[in-house]
Amino acid sequence: xxxxxxxxxxxxxxxxxxxxxxxxxxxxxxxxxxxxxxxxxxxxxxxxxxxxxxxxxxxxxxxxxxxxxxxxxxxxxxxxxxxxxxxxxxxxxxxxxxxxxxxxxxxxxxxxxxxxxxxxxxxxxxxxxxxxxxxxxxxxxxxxxxxxxxxxxxxxxxxxxxxxxxxxxxxxxxxxxxxxxxxxxxxxxxxxxxxxxxxxxxxxxxxxxxxxxxxxxxxxxxxxxxxxxxxxxxxxxxxxxxxxxxxxxxxxxxxxxxxxxxxxxxxxxxxxxxxxxxxxxxxxxxxxxxxxxxxxxxxxxxxxxxxxxxxxxxxxxxxxxxxxxxxxxxxxxxxxxxxxxxxxxxxxxxxxxxxxxxxxxxxxxxxxxxxxxxxxxxxxxxxxxxxxxxxxxxxxxxxxxxxxxxxxxxxxxxxxxxxxxxxxxxxxxxxxxxxxxxxxxxxxxxxxxxx
Numbered sequence: 001x002x003x004x005x006x007x008x009x010x011x012x013x014x015x016x017x018x019x020x021x022x023x024x025x026x027x028x029x030x031x032x033x034x035x036x037x038x039x040x041x042x043x044x045x046x047x048x049x050x051x052x053x054x055x056x057x058x059x060x061x062x063x064x065x066x067x068x069x070x071x072x073x074x075x076x077x078x079x080x081x082x083x084x085x086x087x088x089x090x091x092x093x094x095x096x097x098x099x100x101x102x103x104x105x106x107x108x109x110x111x112x113x114x115x116x117x118x119x120x121x122x123x124x125x126x127x128x129x130x131x132x133x134x135x136x137x138x139x140x141x142x143x144x145x146x147x148x149x150x151x152x153x154x155x156x157x158x159x160x161x162x163x164x165x166x167x168x169x170x171x172x173x174x175x176x177x178x179x180x181x182x183x184x185x186x187x188x189x190x191x192x193x194x195x196x197x198x199x200x201x202x203x204x205x206x207x208x209x210x211x212x213x214x215x216x217x218x219x220x221x222x223x224x225x226x227x228x229x230x231x232x233x234x235x236x237x238x239x240x241x242x243x244x245x246x247x248x249x250x251x252x253x254x255x256x257x258x259x260x261x262x263x264x265x266x267x268x269x270x271x272x273x274x275x276x277x278x279x280x281x282x283x284x285x286x287x288x289x290x291x292x293x294x295x296x297x298x299x300x301x302x303x304x305x306x307x308x309x310x311x312x313x314x315x316x317x318x319x320x321x322x323x324x325x326x327x328x329x330x331x332x333x334x335x336x337x338x339x340x341x342x343x344x345x346x347x348x349x350x351x352x353x354x355x356x357x358x359x360x361x362x363x364x365x366x367x368x369x370x371x372x373x374x375x376x377x378x379x380x381x382x383x384x385x386x387x388x389x390x391x392x393x394x395x396x397x398x399x400x401x402x403x404x405x406x407x408x409x410x411x412x413x414x415x416x417x418x419x420x421x422x423x424x425x426x427x428x429x430x431x432x433x434x435x436x437x438x439x440x441x442x443x444x445x446x447x448x449x450x451x
Contacts, residue, residue: 061106061116068101069094069124077131077163084353085289086132088187089279093272094128095121095191099198100268106199114199121195125188129180130172134163137171183443286323288436290337290355292316296414296421297355300335300388301438302447309419317443318355318451320436330410330431332379334358335438335451338412338429348421355438356422359384360411367401368424375417378402388415400424410434 072094080086102117162168180188292301295309302312320337330336335357345351359377360366367378375397377384393416405411409428414420423429441449 057106058112058116061102061113062120064105065098065102065116065120066123068098069120070127072097072124073128073131076128077135080132081135084136086129086136087279088183089275091125091128091184091187092190092194093276094124095194096198096268096272098124099195100265102195103199104265111201114196114201117195117199118192121191122188125191129184131163133172134168137168138163284322286321287319288322288337289442290318290320290353290438292318292355295416295419297335297357298393298416298419299390300357300415300451301355301441309416312444312447314444316441316447318438319440319442321439322436324437325431325434330358330361330434330437332358332361336412337435337438339433339435341426341429341433343426344421347425353435354412354422356412356414356420357388358410359413359423360405360428362405362407362409364405364411365402366405366411367403368397368399370397370399373397377413389417393417393419408432 072090076087076090076094079090098121099117102113102120106113106116292303292315293307295303295307295311298309298311301318302314302316303310304312304315335355337353337355340348340351340354342351344354360379365380368375369378370376373396374391374394376394377386396418403411405428408431410431411423411428413422413424438451440451441447
């Protein structure tokens, strides 16, 4: 007997007598010996999904999972292209999106669907990591040469290799150890776990049925206190539906009329979009990370070998405070991130965003004098004390100046004077070009420090 059906006694003048006789001598119902005569046998219950339908459901889940993974990977690559940085949290977002879509289109929640979600998430992360790497490598290509971390030439040509070219695949495969840092692996694992949890298999049907029957059924009433028909109706009547709790969440209120899978998708989409928006706002106005690509700031900030004059295996990654100069002026000796003047690309072969140290303030007269082969900076005729400079990095030196720093401009120099292309070659930097002050090195772990 199902939860929503009720069996009444037979109609007719002798119905009450038949009910009475079924109680036996003591008024207790006798055990039923089988279905009533003449009734059709009950159809056997069927559970599960037919094999063909189940296979088609898995096929749809695979197609949707792969499509969601590739869409997330392309979004990751484009974000890297537009910003020039790889964001590890996008790997987690790819895993979440894949898990939500696979769970939404799958018929039921099984271990097979969970496996599909995990594999699709892994595919999305790997493809996304490659696209992010390829876009950044393509845009930063210079001089027709791309080298691996061991110094071997991977690509030599007159133009940058294509994002999907064999040269780019070779470079990615050759430098996997340096491309996938520990933080990248952590984000990778987070994406896989998120996809697995979202598409987690549902408990077996028999366990759910036992749990529901245990909570829904009530002990039979005392047969001496109520009649049979009244007892049967009272014990089997469905309980009145409880009103849904009122939610103050605007997303829940807007998506209340949607089916459950789509409500889940909307909720996750809004969550991810909100997280991305917060991160972008923080990067734009509060703190932004940067990688040190060259040796111009050695030994204060390390770059990765085998680049010329680099001391470390991994490049330092630093954080820049983007809002501090809205409240005060830049100070001499501070390490800053700034946009270079147009002449920098001509003189240095590269432009864009540089990291240097502020040497001259507006109105200062800056000069470099060569003493015993080493270069020393003089500000307004007095030698500048520079404890951050290694003596071996002062030479070879070339006399410079004196020049007067214009109003609202700053004179920048690298700590590795012989390897730094700075204001001595392309002039001063306007105040408006300064992005922020470098205040911390956060990677690798053994280099964590404040500046």
